Amino acid sequence: MILYEMIDYDTLRVIWWALLGVLLIGFALTDGFDMGVGALLPFVAKTDVERRVVINTVGPVWEGNQVWFILGGGAIFAAWPPLYAVSFSGFYLAMFVVLAALIVRPVAFKYRSKRDGAKWRARWDWALFAGGAVPALLFGVAVGNVLLGVPFHLTEDLMPMYDGSFYGKFLGLLRPFAILAGVVSFSMLLMHGAAWLVLKTEGVIAERARRIGTVAGLVAAGGYALAGLWLAVGIDGFALVNEVVPGAPSNPLYSEVSREGSWLAAYAMRPWIIVAPVMGFLGIALAVVGLRAGREVSTLLWSKMAITGIIASVGLTMFPFILPSTVNPDSSLTVWDASSSHQTLFIMLVCTLIFMPLILAYTSWVYKVLWGKVTEADVTENADTHY
DSSP states (O other), X not given: OOGGGGSOHHHHHHHHHHHHHHHHHHHHHHHHHHHHHHHHHHHHOOSXXXXXXXXXXXXXXXXXXXXXXXHHHHHHHHHOHHHHHHHHHHTHHHHHHHHHHHHHHHHHHHHGGGOOOHHHHHHHHHHHHHHHHHHHHHHHHHHHHHHHOBSEEEOTTOOEEESSOHHHHHHTTOOHHXXXXXXXXXXXXXXXXXXXXHHHOOTHHHHHHHHHHHHHHHHHHHHHHXXXXXXXXXXXXXXXXXXXXXXXOSOGGGOOEEEOSOXXXXXXXXXXXXXXXXXXXXXXXXXXXXXXXXXXXXXXXXXXXXXXXXXXXXXXXXXXXXXXXXXXXGGOXXXXXXXXXXXXXXXXXXXXXHHHHHHHHHHHHHHHHTOSOOOHHHHHHTTTTOO
């Protein structure tokens, strides 16, 4: 028996679907509070010293946190190449805006304190705001469009084709439900960033973060509930018509897909997935209570649970669909027909089992070393080693 046949093809596909979710959730849990802190910067810190305190809560960890984003993109490229091709083609301008914002952020970190001028630093502060707020919003808009379906179809040779003009593709993403999903994402990460600041700062900064984080949590809960209701009554779902052929080759055009019913029909077929939205709502509620009560570690953990539940609920609701097509539903990408080869998925899994524990161990060690609050004395007395 060939080594990679130890795990059957369909099982590997499901494993890599789950691992992609883990990587995206890992990115939201770690770099999510970096983005939230950036978006909160102009509102929780009023003086230069206060802003330096806020920046230095994430300054030592943001680069490591972005590893999850890189891993997620790499996993899409290697494990789900049709998804990479279709999504990056259709979301090209949106991806460019996100990447531009993520590129501006490290530049702002490095250059802000190069000069003492108030205007100079204020400009970089707003760059940090954009570097946090823009990705936090657009990632949610992208998820909303995935739930709505994307206007593409595949030719006979599997080339993705999109309807609309180049710029129209970007403006077409800004549909009402997608904007609502963006609001949920943005407010969720604001809450997460506030929970991080409550843990890492003290005094007036932490107090402002508590107030804003509480409001953001309530907005996230309301938006998430509204999105669920909208999915139930206002948006058609997608369903496979044909039976899944075990070990079938990755060709989406072999599948027959209908657009009917509701995405939420998945909860009747797989009742256990209700745990995800319950985690989302419960996590937000407990995080808001923690923020109001001034709790620190537990509030951040509840915020992480909320993010995990909300993101997981999208993937579990859509399974087995990864990227549905509104133009030609039969072109929709699913877990069963959009993966790399059997051997590729197995080799990648072996590499993941080797390197993922190392990444987790290193990340845990970094957070242990950097544990503790950042104070005004830290940044004023160590100007040469702090942002």
